[in-house]
Amino acid sequence: MTxxxxxxxxxxxxxxxxxxxARIDAAAARVGRAPSDVRLLPVxxxxxxxxxxxxxxxxxxxxGENKVQEAKRKSQEMADLDVAWAVxxxxxxxxAKDVAAFAAEFQAxxxxxxxxxxxxxxxxxxxxxxxxxxxxxxxxxxxxGLAPDAVPGFLRELPAFTALRVRGFMTLAEFSSxxxxxxxxxxxxxxxxxRALDVDPGLTELSMGMSGDYEVAIEEGAxxxxxxxxxxxxRALPDSHYWPSGG
Ligand SMILES: *Cc1c(COP(=O)(O)O)cnc(C)c1O
Numbered sequence: 001m002t003x004x005x006x007x008x009x010x011x012x013x014x015x016x017x018x019x020x021x022a023r024i025d026a027a028a029a030r031v032g033r034a035p036s037d038v039r040l041l042p043v044x045x046x047x048x049x050x051x052x053x054x055x056x057x058x059x060x061x062x063x064g065e066n067k068v069q070e071a072k073r074k075s076q077e078m079a080d081l082d083v084a085w086a087v088x089x090x091x092x093x094x095x096a097k098d099v100a101a102f103a104a105e106f107q108a109x110x111x112x113x114x115x116x117x118x119x120x121x122x123x124x125x126x127x128x129x130x131x132x133x134x135x136x137x138x139x140x141x142x143x144x145g146l147a148p149d150a151v152p153g154f155l156r157e158l159p160a161f162t163a164l165r166v167r168g169f170m171t172l173a174e175f176s177s178x179x180x181x182x183x184x185x186x187x188x189x190x191x192x193x194x195r196a197l198d199v200d201p202g203l204t205e206l207s208m209g210m211s212g213d214y215e216v217a218i219e220e221g222a223x224x225x226x227x228x229x230x231x232x233x234x235r236a237l238p239d240s241h242y243w244p245s246g247g
Contacts, residue, residue, distance in 0.1 A: 006233025013058035043228030122163035138174035168205025
């Protein structure tokens with residue numbers, strides 16, 4: 001496991017953001033892609049608002065959170081700041097109303113029930129929400145997301161939910177030090193996206209890649225990378241805290 005030093009000042013955050021951005025740009029350039037086609041979504045789970053305020057001062061305008069309760073609390077604590085919140089972790093239907101109230105984006109859609117619950121709340125609030133369909137590309141039981149072969153049928157259900165703007169797909173690669181296996185997960189998601197584009201030309205986005213593998217993800221076509229530890233520092237809790245029985 002790489003260890004990432006925690007940024008403690010605005011300058012350190014600015015330096016970490018610039019370093020990650022430079023590696024994103026270099027990875028894009030290696031495969032002939034425009035750096036501006038890759039969006040950096042900083043992931044701030046477990047980081048308290050005092051430090052998040054430094055990151056915002058250093059230029060973060062959007063933040064990703066894995067857990068709805070934590071995201072909701074922070075969005076309230078930081079309501080004075082101009083930050084767009086992305087929920088990137090599994091959602092239970094009973095929390096859909098929270099996401100509908102404060103989130104700008106939801107990247108972990110993997111059931112019709114959640115789509116329905118979100119749409120109902122969004123219609124009431126008169127809002128719409130960008131969503132990504134989460135796909136389990138590693139076939140690990142510990143991962144949320146649709147099985148790849150369930151994606152086409154799922155996509156056919158989504159036009160009924162008019163408050164959801166379906167932008168594309170999200171995945172977590174296999175946790176492996178074997179880069180070839182990680183890369184294979186990203187390729188799989190890209191293949192799913194390419195086939196879906198034939199049906200709906202709006203499904204362009206590919207959210208894939210985290211601190212340990214975002215450069216590989218960009219080489220395989222990521223349009224959004226979700227990076228936490230490389231910006232905020234190593235987390236104390238193991239990943240198994242965020243993904244059921246996984247890690
Ligand atoms: C935590 C998290 C990330 C970022 O992981 P880091 O190792 O901190 O870069 C990305 N995606 C999801 C869904 C996460 O929960």
